[in-house]
Amino acid sequence: MADYLWSTQSPLQKALVPGRQGVRSGEAGIALTEMTGVAVVQIMARRGRWAQTAKAARAHFGVGAPDRPMAAFGKAATLVWSGPDQFLAVAAVDGSAGPIAAMSDAFAGNASLSDQSGGRCRIRITGARARDALAKISSLDLHDTVFPVGAAAATSIDHTGVNLWRSADVAGNAVYNVLVFASFADSLWHTLVDAAAEYGVDVDRMALPRG
Known part of the structure; x- marks a missing residue:
């Protein structure tokens, strides 16, 4: 009889490889983080x-x-x-x-x-080149004047439905949040990493702070 382990794991368990990816010289232009918890x-x-x-x-x-x-x-x-x-x-x-x-x-x-x-995955995208990377795969205009802090959209990225919103800037850089269905998270993650690769991307996962 097969053994089953009923434990929660990230939909990006295999896709997310922490560390620097893409261009490795200079400062990374993008930080790509899976938010857990x-x-x-x-x-x-x-x-x-x-x-x-x-x-x-x-x-x-x-x-x-x-x-x-x-x-x-x-x-x-x-x-x-x-x-x-x-x-x-x-x-x-x-x-x-x-x-x-x-x-x-x-x-x-x-x-x-x-x-x-259990059916959603939250990904945070920030850094000096975050908007440039997203412009490759999203039809939204994410310029500060039309998509400021607090803006949100129910949209698609690379034909995948997502909820996208902008939270408070960090270190002077825009912070974009993507909420995607878990079954599409792996595919979307690879798309985001590919779009960010030319700018250098720091990949990580972190627990969402409480409060």
């Missing part, structure tokens, strides 16, 4: 209950729910627009009964919740 909950307002859902989001997360393509940064989660009357709550895993248990009371009667944590 990520909880993702899809929150969809029930018919006619968007106003109540948005109010519940503000009370629970300390920030209003995004009603257009944008990301809102709350006290314990980032809320990312994912379509009309719906958004994703992206937070660090807290080791409790699960992300929905912590939110169910807040949204009871107003929204439906779906735990997407």
Whole structure:
């Protein structure tokens, strides 16, 4: 009889090789990081209950729910627009009964919740040449004037559907976040590494900080 090991592992377990890749001379133009320990909950307002859902989001997360393509940064989660009357709550895993248990009371009667944590992979892209790499594989205009901090889009990269948003800059460089279905993460990762290779890319994985 075959042995089975029911343990969680990264969808990039084989694809992600930490360290410098691509051009190795000079400073890396891009840092490509898999963010682990990520909880993702899809929150969809029930018919006619968007106003109540948005109010519940503000009370629970300390920030209003995004009603257009944008990301809102709350006290314990980032809320990312994912379509009309719906958004994703992206937070660090807290080791409790699960992300929905912590939110169910807040949204009871107003929204439906779906735990997407095990089916999504979050990748962070930053560095002086991050926008140049993404321009090769995305049709979005990511210039600062049209895609500033807090901008978000439900889009595709290399024919793969993703949620993309920009968080606060680090060391003067834009930080882009990609949330992709786990089954497509391996393929997308290789595409991102290939696009970044000519600029030099530092590859790593890190746990999403809590709070």
